[in-house]
Amino acid sequence: MGDSKRHRILMVSDFFYPNFGGVENHIYLLSQCLLKLGHKVVVMTHAYGNRSGVRYMTGGLKVYYVPWKPFLLQNTLPTFYGTLPIIRTILIREQISLVHGHQAFSTLCHEALMHARTMGYKVVFTDHSLYGFADVGSIHMNKVLQFTLADVSQAICVSHTSKENTVLRSGLPPEKVYVIPNAVDTAMFKPAAERPSGNEITIVVISRLVYRKGADLLVEVIPEVCRMYPNVRFIVGGDGPKRVRLEEMREKHSLQDRVEMLGAVPHAQVRSVLISGHIFLNSSLTEAFCIAILEAASCGLLTVSTRVGGVPEAYDMIVLAEPDPTDMVQAIKKAISILPMIDPQDMHNRMKKLYDWHDVAKRTEIVYDRALKCSNQSLLERLSRYLACGAWAGKLFCLVMIIDFLLWRLLQLWKPAEDIEVVPDIVLSLDEDRGMSQDFQAFNEDHSLR
Amino acid sequence: MTKIQLANLQYLYKRDDWEGPHPLDTHHIVIQWNSARIFLVHLFALLLFINAIYLCLLNGTLGTIFLLSMLSSACLVKSYYGTLIEKESVVIIPSLGVQLKAHYWSGRVVRSFIPIDKILKPVLNENVTPFTCYWSLVLLVCGKKELILAFKVVKPPVKLLVPSGRHCVVLLIVEKPQIPAEDK
Numbered sequence A: 001m002g003d004s005k006r007h008r009i010l011m012v013s014d015f016f017y018p019n020f021g022g023v024e025n026h027i028y029l030l031s032q033c034l035l036k037l038g039h040k041v042v043v044m045t046h047a048y049g050n051r052s053g054v055r056y057m058t059g060g061l062k063v064y065y066v067p068w069k070p071f072l073l074q075n076t077l078p079t080f081y082g083t084l085p086i087i088r089t090i091l092i093r094e095q096i097s098l099v100h101g102h103q104a105f106s107t108l109c110h111e112a113l114m115h116a117r118t119m120g121y122k123v124v125f126t127d128h129s130l131y132g133f134a135d136v137g138s139i140h141m142n143k144v145l146q147f148t149l150a151d152v153s154q155a156i157c158v159s160h161t162s163k164e165n166t167v168l169r170s171g172l173p174p175e176k177v178y179v180i181p182n183a184v185d186t187a188m189f190k191p192a193a194e195r196p197s198g199n200e201i202t203i204v205v206i207s208r209l210v211y212r213k214g215a216d217l218l219v220e221v222i223p224e225v226c227r228m229y230p231n232v233r234f235i236v237g238g239d240g241p242k243r244v245r246l247e248e249m250r251e252k253h254s255l256q257d258r259v260e261m262l263g264a265v266p267h268a269q270v271r272s273v274l275i276s277g278h279i280f281l282n283s284s285l286t287e288a289f290c291i292a293i294l295e296a297a298s299c300g301l302l303t304v305s306t307r308v309g310g311v312p313e314a315y316d317m318i319v320l321a322e323p324d325p326t327d328m329v330q331a332i333k334k335a336i337s338i339l340p341m342i343d344p345q346d347m348h349n350r351m352k353k354l355y356d357w358h359d360v361a362k363r364t365e366i367v368y369d370r371a372l373k374c375s376n377q378s379l380l381e382r383l384s385r386y387l388a389c390g391a392w393a394g395k396l397f398c399l400v401m402i403i404d405f406l407l408w409r410l411l412q413l414w415k416p417a418e419d420i421e422v423v424p425d426i427v428l429s430l431d432e433d434r435g436m437s438q439d440f441q442a443f444n445e446d447h448s449l450r
Numbered sequence B: 001m002t003k004i005q006l007a008n009l010q011y012l013y014k015r016d017d018w019e020g021p022h023p024l025d026t027h028h029i030v031i032q033w034n035s036a037r038i039f040l041v042h043l044f045a046l047l048l049f050i051n052a053i054y055l056c057l058l059n060g061t062l063g064t065i066f067l068l069s070m071l072s073s074a075c076l077v078k079s080y081y082g083t084l085i086e087k088e089s090v091v092i093i094p095s096l097g098v099q100l101k102a103h104y105w106s107g108r109v110v111r112s113f114i115p116i117d118k119i120l121k122p123v124l125n126e127n128v129t130p131f132t133c134y135w136s137l138v139l140l141v142c143g144k145k146e147l148i149l150a151f152k153v154v155k156p157p158v159k160l161l162v163p164s165g166r167h168c169v170v171l172l173i174v175e176k177p178q179i180p181a182e183d184k
Helices: A022-036 A084-093 A107-118 A136-149 A160-170 A215-228 A243-252 A267-274 A291-298 A325-341 A344-354 A357-373 A379-387 A393-414 A437-444 B035-059 B064-083 B158-175
Strands: A008-012 A040-046 A053-057 A061-066 A070-072 A098-102 A122-127 A154-157 A177-179 A201-206 A232-237 A259-263 A279-282 A302-306 A319-321 B002-007 B011-018 B024-031 B085-093 B097-104 B109-115 B119-128 B133-141
Touching: A008 A022, A008 A107, A022 A040, A022 A061, A022 A098, A022 A357, A040 A084, A040 A107, A053 B119, A061 B119, A084 A107, A084 A393, A084 B133, A098 A107, A098 A357, A107 A122, A107 A136, A107 A393, A122 A136, A122 A160, A122 A357, A136 A160, A136 A393, A154 A160, A154 A357, A160 A177, A201 A267, A201 A325, A215 A232, A215 A243, A215 A325, A232 A267, A243 A259, A267 A291, A279 A291, A279 A325, A291 A302, A291 A344, A302 A325, A319 A325, A379 A393, B002 B158, B011 B158, B024 B158, B035 B064, B085 B158, B119 B158, B133 B158
Parallel strands: A008 A040, A008 A098, A040 A061, A098 A122, A122 A154, A154 A177, A201 A232, A201 A279, A232 A259, A279 A302, A302 A319
Antiparallel strands: A053 A061, B002 B011, B011 B024, B024 B085, B085 B097, B097 B109, B119 B133
């Protein structure tokens, strides 16, 4: 860690294990790497079914599954002030120094950042997705983001395109936004010892079969490629509402023996699907940063992708196409022609050099150091930032923050911080110098009476 | 022999360590008298009573309303004391098991016994509610899916729970009868 001091970070998001996805993976892997760097990391998310309370994951990662039920798309019901008591309790008992929220679509993240700022903590926000500007949903989401980011210490985006998008949506000064791309676990995604041989070329598609992932493009592209190349077959992994369209396409063009539909593929099995192919096809209509492309490249596949969002920033060996069926077919044609020149092991080694979660953690640590160096501001100074959010919105935001501040003061009177017990840090190995934690570990371990 | 060992504003931990032919190790968590809450309940009952008298004087009759309000006030106070827990205890009976007791202000005592061979382990568990977090001493019991709370109602600070839990561990490690290998 060098001269950096140990941080005590609270990661907050509605999206975490046992849910699976890019954000969940990012939070988990980043937390693990930060733990290895010597920091303390605690994750806060909502309860998933019976999974409620405190859980410990690999490496001693502590997770609070707070029993607030999700109400829409895994998002906690927004209550504005309902989560203030539990967030305050967790911040005090874990002696948190910094709060890191993830994903603009997470209501728990927004509330946690708001309450953390009210209580004087430094906050960092990571945006994982691109959003629009024109539709009603995006306008409201952007206003909420503007409110949250008006007073954030630092922000992180996963690509330069994402940074541009976030800055435009939220009005955040660009100098406050850092770009730290996601990484890939190259130890897990390795190429096969031997590439699939024979004349057949296999194109793999693994994604959620939804509109924004370009499933409709696949319906146009697959039959055309199959017509042009009799030796090409497709493997489609994933599930979603557009699966029916792909099944219909398969029936209509009699491609049952050339298009294999696997359904939902557990993440642990993604590698085994990828290494059975030569080319990876990504047809997303919008992507802040596509980890799937990195995983495919790490497995030695040549990638063909739509030129959207942060995809061109991933690496230079991607064959890019506009999100148009004709252009995508041309891109696949080009990929097939250069396929013999691609060495899977070489591709894997490049990914290993370019992307590493430990590097992401070190860069995030720098952001944390800078966030903690930001000056402490009083409520009045902070309110001026909210006023700049709009003629009416600014005043509304100020009112929300003033009420939050008053509720916090009330909570301090009703339940003073001294009454909230600090949780000792539980270390995984026995340690002679445990101090306060001795009671807990000596108690909860079998070798307490040795 | 009673020793008052630990206390805070809300709770008091006491340990009774009886030696002799039938030794018992009892750990109590006593709720300190919450004057504010008791005052509010009595005030509410009094207001109910005064309201009834006012209505009676207004109507000029002393009858059903007065009697009903007297009855409801008495029921309110009685039910409050009936549900009010005075203290909870964990009685460690060497070689036999653990008895969990809840003493109510009304004098009622609720007991449950867990034999020693059923107890797998006592654990300090962190609980999370939608508004707060607290510690509890729980027993992992063979054959039960759910954890058994040693203290069901009281939520004392963890430093008051540790002594009880530590002596439960002693009971299990030292006193638990070892099952012969051929019987496993």
